[in-house]
Amino acid sequence: GYVMCFMILSTVLSYQVRKLPSNFQEARYICFAQIIAIIVLIAFVPSYFVTAGIWQKFCIGIATQIISFSFLMLVFSKKVEIVVLYPERNKIVFEKDKINTLDMTRKERRQSFLVAQHC
Numbered sequence: 001g002y003v004m005c006f007m008i009l010s011t012v013l014s015y016q017v018r019k020l021p022s023n024f025q026e027a028r029y030i031c032f033a034q035i036i037a038i039i040v041l042i043a044f045v046p047s048y049f050v051t052a053g054i055w056q057k058f059c060i061g062i063a064t065q066i067i068s069f070s071f072l073m074l075v076f077s078k079k080v081e082i083v084v085l086y087p088e089r090n091k092i093v094f095e096k097d098k099i100n101t102l103d104m105t106r107k108e109r110r111q112s113f114l115v116a117q118h119c
Contacts (some may be wrong), residue, residue, distance in 0.1 A: 015028055015051045026075060033074040 011034035017027040045065040051059055082089050 004038075004041065007034060007041070011038060015037055029074040029078065034069040036074075040066050040070075082104045 011031065014027050014031035014034055018031050020027060038062055044059060048056055048059050
């Protein structure tokens with residue numbers, strides 16, 4: 001019961017957060033992974049109670065592997081794609097304007113941050 005309540009709560013929160021700016025783009029994949037996990041657990045419960053003995057352990061193992069694989073694929077597939085296929089995107093660019101923000105006012109820092117995001 002506790003795990004299912006926690007999964008439903010985290011799914012609702014990740015669904016609400018999925019439309020945030022690009023800094024939080026993993027929320028969309030976490031939401032889909034949570035939905036897959038809930039579907040697997042809903043399908044797992046009847047099969048667990050119908051089977052007996054060693055097959056119950058088999059059902060638990062299969063459900064755990066499906067949930068783990070879906071989380072790995074949905075959360076890390078985009079990162080692996082960038083590292084393997086597009087290594088030129090996997091670089092951090094430091095700009096001199098971003099580092100020397102102590103002399104700026106709050107409005108100037110905000111404007112330089114918005115300009116840096118669009119680059």
